[in-house]
Amino acid sequence: MTETTMPADDLSAAPQRHSRRRGTLLFLRDILIIFVVALLVSFLVKTFLVRSFYIPSASMEETLQIDDRILVNELVPDVVGLERGDVVVFRDPGGWLPPSADPEVPPLTAAADWVLSLVGLSASDSDDHLIKRLIGMPGDHVVCCNTLGQMTVNDVPLSEPYVTLPAGTTDVSELAFDVVVPDNSVWVMGDNRYNSRDSRYNREQPGNGFVPVDNVVGRAFVISWPTANWGWLDNHPEVFAGIPGPKASE
Template sequence: MTDNPLPLRSDRRGTETKRTKRGVARFIRDLLVIFVVALLISFLIKTFLIRSFYIPSGSMETTLLVNDRIIVNQLEPDLIPITRGDVVVFRDPGGWLLPQVPLEQNPVVAAADWVMSAVGLSAPDSNDHLIKRVIGLPGDHVTCCNVLGQMSVNDVPIAEPYVSLPAGETSVSKDDFDIVVPEGSLWVMGDNRYNSKDSRYNTETPGRGFVPVDNVVGRAMVISWPMARWTWLDDYPEVFQGIPTETR
């Protein structure tokens, strides 16, 4: 007669322990894979589709307030053309911003900020960018101001509901100007017209106040934070309706 001894209880426990360890290892491996894939997808989205910026100044009040966070559509202008009225984020064309003092952070905060910026949740370079509203496209003739205090684009006066003016002021610009936007460039202005160092006040810079289209990072499309201010940003197409395209 052949004996078939049952496995010892300690052997069964050892087998169960090994299975548990393998299960935990697989779970950790799967979590790491998911994290890496999510990080990669977020990085690709941030690089090619959208990214976050915060508002460092009051030049776009009251459309945008200081420390608002915005989501920027980076498909514009590469795949989607810029239109008048768009609120765009752009790199300094040269001479618009004062030299920035490097921000000192401890290694832990710096590492966390780097990871968040890689996935588009932080914008450590916001102070190196500007945000304004597009008024003039390449070839446009932009003048200000008429007897009603309005600006005109290609000889068509426009009424701008988004502009913030000091009490008692009716002119949309403190200073008059008369310009033609060169090819490949934009004329941009802040909504807070009496507190915005925009195209009007950068005419002594190398770009003479015009912003190269190539410097545009994208169009601001939504206020994402704080939640109480969540809203889509309007480009006010009705303001610029009927403006002919200049061929100058």
């Protein structure tokens, strides 16, 4: 019987092929672990720290443009308190947004959007939220307009550089109002004052135009897209400086 022997070269190459295969598998395992960890970290950041939204309307022009993408600090208001002038994203308190049907989206697109929304890179629920500027804190007395067309908070007139008004208009609101913000609520208005369905126009809704603090998702702090509009969102503390705290109820 003839005995077949493997060439010496083949004997030495077999361990090398096994080593390369094992190295490839370890590399793929490490890549998978890195991907899963990155996905988990992104999910935690999106859930507890930062979230992305897009701007669907002109109510905040010229501060924000339609289709701008913004990043929202979700530590506000649970960890970091709200302040007058903050640009806040909040869930519809009820009746502010018209009913809308979900658009038909191809399954592959819907799946990709769902994955991106997990890490905060998609803003699939922006249609369920609104964005306005916080004007009145709980207990504040907010009135418009005085003889100069200004709004006042606790009797202090506001000079608002961020407001967009029609040409020739001086009143910062076409609708007069005189409100006291209830506890655990805020009064919000769009910067595009004559084109914003904000607290003024929702007085007949269940919340009387006020937004519960619990509905506030966070404070918008930066425009992330498009790059041409990139910038920090200012809450203009100089506008609200010197406003006293609300008067104690009698």
